Amino acid sequence: MKLKTELAESLRFSWSALMANKMRAILTTLGIVIGVVTVSLMSMAIDGVSKSFLRSISSMGSDILYLEKNPWIDNQEWWKRRGRRDIEMPHVRELNRLIGDRYLLSPYAHQSSSVKYGTESISGIIMEGCSAENAVINGYTFTEGRFFNNNEVDGYRPVCVLGHDAADALFKGGSALGKKVKLNGINYEVIGAMAKRGTFMGFTLDNNVYIPITRLLSDFAWRPNVSIAIKAPDMHNVDEATEEIRGAMRKVRRLEPGQADDFAINKQEVLLNTFNKVTGVIASAGLFITGLALFVGGIGIMNIMFVSVAERTKEIGLRKALGARRRTILMQFLMEALMICLWGGLIGLGLAWCLKPVVNHYIPASISIKTVVIALFIAAATGVISGYIPARRAALMDPVEALRDE
């Protein structure tokens, strides 16, 4: 009961103190505002990046291995990889003979291209050369037609499959089947159009054009190098599969026992780990700035609270004379510090909210309830921690001395 009335009085006390010194409160709260803005923006960024990244990554499938000349991520010994041999179609065929009974293999390579039909043309699209297995490995579906088969691949047939949006843009909803399009000026026959696939890391996959890998290599590629997507129909143990593929590839490459691999087997997992590292870096940088801002802000609050206590010395003496306990005085000043900081927290959140559209420009951003709670909690904690010493000084004041203050 007593605590409740005291708490109400503390609220009134700190409110009137704030109202009497609005400008001062706003200025001192700047550090807190900056701290809260950084925390919110950081968590916005991490949330946004994670969401889009994880969505992309999961579209890759955790059970697909990518056999390539170079590893995706390797921050050491890059110089040892100079001069590695390309992975060429004969390698792919030999590997397929060794493990093709247990694994699905699709060689693939990319090339930037333009596609033209009549007067319509799209440039800057991605042309992917691959084999028939690619459609199975990635689970493509079609609005019309089909994917090319391996006879067409081996026979260097000039056929292509259009991504959903590319087909739409060129044929405006009409059928694309049997039409001849020009890829970088070379005629290809459309044999299929794909259903929507969505985006990967912010890039649309629906503008892609798929052609037999053999044609890509002969018509467009600078070098004969390909990557190989490999999928086991039911791959229970990724590590075991990796070892088996590695062994087979070493045979294909004719590597002696002592020699190092001159290829790499990449997995989605690697990206995930790196991604976690990156968000870790964002988070620690953000936390550092936040910590710094809050520290500076906290010092500012402490300073202003010392001023507030000094200004109200006589009032403290009076309140003690009227029966305020130490605890009561402590609570009143803590409440004042808390209020200043919560103000700062709210202003900070407001600013973060205003900045949201800007951030949204780069990454999908949202302010979650979690962010709001964390930001306000941090602000409140700063208030209580930095307000404690001044409040304690007030609470321990000798009433006679305090009353004598002018």
Add this chain to the structure above:
Amino acid sequence: MGEALIQLRDVCRSYDMGAEIVHALRGVSLQITRGEYVAIMGPSGSGKSTLMNIIGCLDTPSSGGFILNGKAVSDMDDNELADIRNQEIGFVFQTFNLLARSTAFHNVELPLIYAGIPAWERYEIAVKVLEQVGLADRMTHKPNELSGGQRQRVAVARALVNGPSILLADEPTGNLDTVTGDEIMLLFDKLHHAGNTIILVTHEEAIAQRARRIVRIRDGRIASDESRDAP
């Protein structure tokens, strides 16, 4: 005679100033009974305020005994002293000491808050006391909207609001002109007749004469202590 409300036995209060020790009180023994009206007089620096602060439990003696209402104050901790100040003591200061940003009502309500009384009860009590000092119509005014005499009456209401055993007034008319000072003194007379115990520090003989008992202090000691019968 009624029971002894205040019993001071050989109370000393000294301040250690490092280079020297200032003796503000040098052995004061004093008994005050419930319902008494006592004036304390003496030259400046003689220790009147120090004595008032000790009686009001704002300060504690360096040595000597002080029993208030049967309780030994020297043994009390800070919380107990705060509660005594809240419940047993009503202070009236020379400079009023009202909260400048609060209304008359809130100023009067303050001791009730520290007593933990719920809001609706606080309202009733505070209004009643403000009526008693004739300021019921000024409840929502802030101190800077009141005259000096009115401010002091708010302060008196605040001192009375918890029904204390003692009203302590350290030069309550010191900042008022004669006319308004007289108003406050009439209020004190009234309160005394209503049974309140009042201890009052003053420099003015005329004011001291209104009390039934005059204690004179010189150099931290009681120089004289005279009582007169009711006129």
